[in-house]
Amino acid sequence: MPTTKVNLETTDLSNYRYDMSRCIKCKGCYWVEHTYMPGVKFSTRCPSNVWNDFDSYGAFGKMRIGTALVEGKLDWTPTLLEVVYADPLCGACDVGCKRNLDLEIGLSLEAMRVKAVKDGAGPMPAHKKIAENIAATHNVFGSAHNDRKKWLTKDIQVAEKADVLYFVGCTASYTNNEIAQATAKILNATKTPFMLMPDEWCCGNTLQSVGMLDEARELAKRNIEMVKSTGAKTVLLSCAEGYRMWKVEYPKLLNIATADLPFTVVHLTEFADSALKQGSLRPTKPVNVRLTYHDSCSISRLADPWTPWSGERGWMGTVSPRLKRRRGTQGLYGQPRNVISSIPGVEFVEMIRARENAFCCGAGRGTKEAFPTLASSSAKHRLEEVKEIGAEVLVSACPWCKNNFAQAVKEDGNHVKVMDFSELVLASLDA
C-alpha cells in the first residue's frame, strides 16, 4: 500500500490536504456539540460563520477553499483574504470536528494564512502595521518600549530572582494595567515571589496567528532564551493568548514538545486554583454579584500541549506512528470555575454555551484589528447570552476578551460589568 509522508508543519498547506479533503459538511465545526445543544437560540459556536452566513465562512467551506488553494484553482482576491482572515481561529471548529473525525481543521486554517503570507497576499494591512510596531517598539501598540513597566505600583513586590516569572504581555503592560496589577497582587497575597522578564518583548501572538511565522519564531527564540537566562521554573501569564503562545505555539514554532520547554507554563487561573487548594489563596471577602464566566479560547480548547509529529499516511488514511490528536480536552475548564465558586457571595451561573462549546468573543488572533465589525458583532452576540442568563458581571481570563466585551457593552449601553479573572480574585482578598 503506497504511503505519503506527512507532518504537522503549517508552512506547507499540502500537509493538510487529506484533512481538508475529508470534510463531510457535518458542520460539527459550526453547531454547539449536539449533546449540549441548548435549543434554537445560542446554538452555534463559529463567530466567523455567524458574522457571514455563506458556507465559505464556516470551516466546512474553508476546507473546500483550502483544497482548491492547494490545487492552484483559486487566486488570492480580497474575498479570499477575508475568508481566510475574518476568523479568530478560536478552535471551536477543531474540537467540533474531532468529536467524530480525526481531521486537523485548526492547523489547516493556520496553514492557509501561512500560505497567504508566503504568496505575498497576506496578512491584512492592519496586521502589517502591528508587525511594524513589534519590530520597532517590541509591543503591538507601537507604544514606547520604556513604558512597559509603568504598570508597576509601589505596593507591588517584585523579586530580583524567583522561581516564578510573570510574563505580563503587551495588553496588560500598556492598556490594561489593572490586570497586571491584580495579578501581581494576587501573587503577593499568596506569598509567591515572582520576577519579571529583564526586558519583556511581545509574545508574538498576532504574528503567529496571521501566518508571519518567521517573525514569530524569532520572538519565540528570544523570549525562551531570556527566561532560561533568568533560571525561572515557571512562566505565569494572565493573558490567554500569551499562555497559548508560550505553551503551544513556541514549541510548535521551534519543532519541540511543550514538555521539552525548560520551564512550566501556567495561567493565572491554574495558579489560583492550585493556590486555593494549597491554602495560600484565601478568598474571604464577599463579592455579592450574580456572575458568569466566559471561557477564553486560548486557555480552553486551544490549550492542549504540543508534540511534534511526522510520519506516513497510508491505508484508509491511517497514520503511522500513532498521532495523539489535540482535541481541546486539556483546557483550563475546571480551574477558573473552582476559584470563582469559592468566592463568598458569588452567585455563579454558567453561560448557555460553556467550556469547549463557548462562543468566542471574536477579538483574538488578529481579528479585531483587521475586522472590527466581526469582533464587535461576536461580543454583542455573546452579551445577549449573558443577558439571557441574567448575570450582572461577565468574567473572562484574557485582556483581549475583556476589552472587546467592554467596548461592546459601551456601544450597546448594556449594564453588564466586564471583569478580568484577576480583578475578581483580587476583589475577594482581604487587604
Next chain:
Amino acid sequence: MAIVKEAYKALEDVVGAAYLSDDPVICEGYRSGPAGYEAGLGYERVMTKIPGAVVMPKTTEEVQKIVKICNRYCVPYVPYSTGFYGPRSHCHMENELLVDLKRLNDFEFDEKHWYAVVGSGVVYSQFQEECLRRGGYVVIGGGGAQASVIANLIGDGWSPLSHRIGLPHRRILGTEMVLPDGEILRMGSLAVGDDWFWGDGIGPDLRGLLRGYTGLRGCLGIVTKMAVKVLPFQPERLQPKGISPNTALALPEKRVKWINYIMPSKETQVKAMYEIGKAEIAGAVTKVPLFWRAIAKAECKEEFWDIWLKETPETIANFHIVRVLLIGFTSEEQLEYDENVLNDIMMELGGQPRPTKPSDESWIKNADSAGMWLMCGSYVSVDYVIETLKQATEHGPVYAELKKKYTPPLMPDHGDPGWFQSFELGYQGYSEFLIYWDQDEDTTGVDHFYLETSKMNINHRFYTSLIGPHQPMYLTGPKYGPNYHEWMLKIKNEFDPLWTCHPPVPFAHDEFVERAPWMHELKTWETPKEFPYPQWVKERLAAEAATFRAGLKSEAKVKK
C-alpha cells in the same frame, strides 16, 4: 458573472447584495466534494458542479420570488438546507443557482397541541432540545443531529426511536411549499386555514407526492415551513456531561434506560424484536453493527482498525445483539413493568443482558452520523429498506455476499449484513446497508457495487427504497411498477414544466451512467434515444456531457 446578468440583478433586488454572491471563492465553499455522503464516487465527480451563484433568502416570499426569477430566465436552481446529503443536494448543472435555506430558521412551538412549525434551516438537535425541555420528543433521523429537520423528514426521517414514534409521514402536519414555478402549495390543515395542526387536507394526501418513499431529492420545489408532531416523552431532564469528544446524556435510570442483550442466534434476535413489539414496550429496539461498537470504543481512526481487524467473519456471524431503550413515559412504575416484560421475553429466548452505561451517546438527542466517516473517510448507505424484520435477515446476507466481490475497494467488514431494527412496534422492520471506502483509491468498484445492488434487488425480488432518483430510473422503473418512471416524469412535467428545479433529477443517475464510460459495461437495460427533458435542458446537458468527454480525453493524454 456566472448566471444571466438580468437574473442576477433581479435576485439582488429580492435579497439584497449581502445575501447573493457569484464570487468564485464564495461558490467554491459550496462544492459538493471532495468528501461527504456519497462523495468521491463517480456520481459526485461527474454530476456535481460548483454553483454559478448562491442566494440566501430569509422568507417564503423571497423564495417564491427567487423561483419565479429562475423560471423567467431559465436558471436552474437547487434547494440546499445544510448540504450534508452529499452530491444529490448540490448543483448538477453549470451556472446553476444554489438556494441556501439556512436563514429560514423560524421556530414556533405550539404548547397546546404539541407540534412545532420549523423552517428549513432548523436542525434536529435544536428541535429535540426544544421538545425535551417540554417533556416531549421527536426522532432525530439517521442523517444526524445536524440534519435539517425538513430535509430529513421529506427524505428519510427515521431512527431507532421509530420503533415507537413511527414513520415520518405520520408526523408531517401542515406544510408550506414553494412549487417549482414559484406558486405556494399549502398542505394538510393549512390548505383550508392558518392552522398547522393536522397532516391530512382536502383532496389527495400530497405528503406522498412530497416525499414518496425517500423523497425527490430537491427536484420538486422548496419546502419552507413544516409543522411536525411532537410526542410525549417523560418529565425528567437528561443532563449533558463530559468534555467533547467524550460527552453523553446522563439518563435518569428510573425513567430512561438502555439495555443490551446478546442473543444466542439470528432467529432469536429477530424473535426478540417481534416479541418486544408485540408486548408494546420500549422506545427503541435495534441491532447494532459491530463496527459501530468499535467506533465507539476507539480513541482514534488507527485504534478503530486495531480493534476491528481482530474480528473475523465468524465473530461477526455469531454476534447477535439487541439493544433496547426503555422509557417510563408515564411513570417509574411503567418502566419497571416494561423491564419485567422484557426480562421475561429475554429469559425465554436466552438473551443475556450486558452491562450498559446509564447514559445516551447517540439517538435520543445526538445522532453521530459523522462518526461513519472515521474509519475510511468515505461512506454511503447503498440501500435502506422498510419491510419486515424477517426480511432483513434474508436480504442482509445476499447483500453481504455481493459485497465480497467488491472488497477491496470496500472496507473489509467481515461480511457484516448491515443494520436492522424494529419500526412501529415490530409491524415493520428496517434494514440499512452501509459501505465504506477510501476515496483516494480507484472507486470504480464502488460505483459498480452501488448499481449492482439495484440489479441484485431486482433479481431477488427484494424491496428497496433506493429507487427513484437514487438509481437509473430506466433500470428500476420498469421493474418496480412496472412504469413508475413514467409517473415520475409526468409529475415532474406537471409541476415543473420548465425543469428549472434541480435538473436533471430525477433522471440524474441515468445521465451519470451515460456519461461515465466505466459504467457502460453495466448497462443492461433499455433507455430512450434521448432523455425526455425540455429543449433547453437537453442542449445544456449535451454541452456539459461533451465537455466532460473532452476532459476525460485530455486526462488520458496526460496519463500517456
